[in-house]
Amino acid sequence: MFVKIEPRSEPSKTMKYLSPLIAAMLMLISGLIIFTLLGKNPVEAFHAFFIEPINDLYGIGELFIKASPLMLIGTGLAIGFRASIWNIGAEGQLAIGALFGGYIAIVFNESNGFFILPLMVLTGAVGGMLWASIPAFLKTVFNANEILVTLMLNYVAILLLALLVHGPLRDPNGYGFPQSVLFADSAILPILIEGTRLHLGVFLALAGVVVGWIFLLKSFTGFQIQVAGLAQKAASYAGFEYKKLIWIGLLSGGLMAGIAGVLEIAGPIGQLLPSVSPGYGYAAIIVAFVGRLHPGGIFLSSLLMALLYLGGESGQMNLDLPSAVTGIFQGLLLFYLLAADFLINYRVRLSSSQQEVN
Amino acid sequence: MDFDIFIHILIAAIAAGTPFVYAALGELITEKSGVLNLGVEGMMLVGAISGFIAMAKTGSLLLAVLCGMTAGALMSGIFAVLTLTLMANQVASGLALTIFGVGLSAFLGLDYTSVALGGVPEIHIPILASIPVIGQLFFSFDILIYFSGVLFVAISWFLYKSKTGLLLRGIGEAPKSAHALGYNVIKIRYIAVLFGGAMAGLGGVYLSVAYTPMWVEGMVAGRGWVSLALVVFASWRPARVMLGAYLFGAITIAQFHVQGFGIDIPAQFLAMLPYLATIMVLVFISRDKNTIRLNSPASLGITYHPDNQ
Numbered sequence: 001m002f003v004k005i006e007p008r009s010e011p012s013k014t015m016k017y018l019s020p021l022i023a024a025m026l027m028l029i030s031g032l033i034i035f036t037l038l039g040k041n042p043v044e045a046f047h048a049f050f051i052e053p054i055n056d057l058y059g060i061g062e063l064f065i066k067a068s069p070l071m072l073i074g075t076g077l078a079i080g081f082r083a084s085i086w087n088i089g090a091e092g093q094l095a096i097g098a099l100f101g102g103y104i105a106i107v108f109n110e111s112n113g114f115f116i117l118p119l120m121v122l123t124g125a126v127g128g129m130l131w132a133s134i135p136a137f138l139k140t141v142f143n144a145n146e147i148l149v150t151l152m153l154n155y156v157a158i159l160l161l162a163l164l165v166h167g168p169l170r171d172p173n174g175y176g177f178p179q180s181v182l183f184a185d186s187a188i189l190p191i192l193i194e195g196t197r198l199h200l201g202v203f204l205a206l207a208g209v210v211v212g213w214i215f216l217l218k219s220f221t222g223f224q225i226q227v228a229g230l231a232q233k234a235a236s237y238a239g240f241e242y243k244k245l246i247w248i249g250l251l252s253g254g255l256m257a258g259i260a261g262v263l264e265i266a267g268p269i270g271q272l273l274p275s276v277s278p279g280y281g282y283a284a285i286i287v288a289f290v291g292r293l294h295p296g297g298i299f300l301s302s303l304l305m306a307l308l309y310l311g312g313e314s315g316q317m318n319l320d321l322p323s324a325v326t327g328i329f330q331g332l333l334l335f336y337l338l339a340a341d342f343l344i345n346y347r348v349r350l351s352s353s354q355q356e357v358n
Numbered sequence: 359m360d361f362d363i364f365i366h367i368l369i370a371a372i373a374a375g376t377p378f379v380y381a382a383l384g385e386l387i388t389e390k391s392g393v394l395n396l397g398v399e400g401m402m403l404v405g406a407i408s409g410f411i412a413m414a415k416t417g418s419l420l421l422a423v424l425c426g427m428t429a430g431a432l433m434s435g436i437f438a439v440l441t442l443t444l445m446a447n448q449v450a451s452g453l454a455l456t457i458f459g460v461g462l463s464a465f466l467g468l469d470y471t472s473v474a475l476g477g478v479p480e481i482h483i484p485i486l487a488s489i490p491v492i493g494q495l496f497f498s499f500d501i502l503i504y505f506s507g508v509l510f511v512a513i514s515w516f517l518y519k520s521k522t523g524l525l526l527r528g529i530g531e532a533p534k535s536a537h538a539l540g541y542n543v544i545k546i547r548y549i550a551v552l553f554g555g556a557m558a559g560l561g562g563v564y565l566s567v568a569y570t571p572m573w574v575e576g577m578v579a580g581r582g583w584v585s586l587a588l589v590v591f592a593s594w595r596p597a598r599v600m601l602g603a604y605l606f607g608a609i610t611i612a613q614f615h616v617q618g619f620g621i622d623i624p625a626q627f628l629a630m631l632p633y634l635a636t637i638m639v640l641v642f643i644s645r646d647k648n649t650i651r652l653n654s655p656a657s658l659g660i661t662y663h664p665d666n667q
Contacts (some may be wrong), residue, residue: 086449125488138640142641143644143645143647144645146642148586149585149637149640151580151583152583152584152587153633153637155579156633159626159627159629160630163626166624166626228399257629282457285453285457289450325461326461327458327460327461327464328458328462328465329453329461330458330461331459331460332458332463335451337632339439339440341444342444342445
């Protein structure tokens, strides 16, 4: 038997959709191996990590709470990624969104009103977009690489949030702890299902995915983005203004990340803390790729990634597995995907004689 | 300002700049071959914890350096297989490498959190070290700082005076032509990527074993990304990489000195400075598109495979 790798005459559509599944399978198999290496019973650990967290209604609710920011940000990033605009700054845009939305909650802490939550979401979205407009401006005007600028701004945003929560936004009656006041009920997303923590934000996230879907696949700008991603030169011949696409690509990520930041503080957290995200902005990059930069796929991959977060917590509680395993799984998933994508353009053939190979 | 303080700051800036020197010179070689590896941060982190564990277990600096370099090279090996053999997108693969490295280093370092090491002793070179000012400035560092200087000289020589260096640059400019001339582009790129990984690992070891001899999760704190920016800032030239590295070293330590002078600025604001400076430098250097285009390796970031030609 000989193995031969040969290019396909055209990219395989089947493999394009199969490759994320292959990647997920490989990640799960690696999980069994890692658990064994850590001296755990692999089946037991697998159950604790991947099944236990979602075997009741509460768990399903948690899954969607964690998946919400991931699917939102993933969709926003995918719009940019499709045009080869690499926004790596969602983590910072999320922090600024949380800061802006949280500021509204703190200012209106004494008042009651239905306007508070929508206003928080709106200001959070504006905050995220403002933060994303910095790299967009610097790229369109000064040609500055958006990967490095967005990344640097992550550190700046997180420090800025910490600075303000340690200072002016700190709860005056909080014994000096770096945290804001607890938000009033009017600034907290209402719970949808009793017995869970599933909140209204989930609908907002799903709506964001649908809007992203329509924008990307049905609008003319979405079409321009796809063309620009496939062939930048062709896009410029067609008269598409690439600068406009840079703005749209970055702002869509900032918009979604900003809203995601508000969902976090008005949802599970309920106040402003120096740190509001366990790396959702980076994890959403993986979500976007594993979801094939398609909002539908992103919805599914956000659930998988959310499960990795939940599994990390559950594994730590039940089996004393280090929660840092989550980060390893996330990285492995993307590695496997990138490797499996090889099969989109190439096929592996087994042949019985050397003759056939040559 | 007192002259002694000036010298003191200069020495501290060189020490703080040394992780950038290693990581950015390594990335320079990788990029000269036409490959953009965005995984520097991840490789530095894994190098840092690997070297740290080796140092904590054996007390041998040599072993720590070797472990860190090997770990960095192994990390870059994953990237090389993905991008050079499986032809995956370099940007996505580099990001994956950093995400993986952040997770892996946190995992490996669980038992070492906040463990402190003894550090690396300074070597005062006899006679030379006793020269006033100059002796203090250039001849009283630890061995890893001296080695980074040696590395700089070696890389400058390699790139501009050796035949292999010329080949490496040629491959970065025109891989097709190099292939047509009978050179194995993929093999040479593999070597360049692995070298970059080993250097990033060494930069990490310097951080965790010599500069702040203690393991803290995520302690590289963006230095890998700054190193990537430094290569652009240096327009792919080793001497400018050194200059940029020490400049950024100075900015990194500025936060401690500003507070030392009794100026009351919040710590978080000062901690932002290196990142803000990186952005400003990027803007300054990128605003002229032609300079970037002329200086960057022509095939940088573009997937190449001989079968596709």
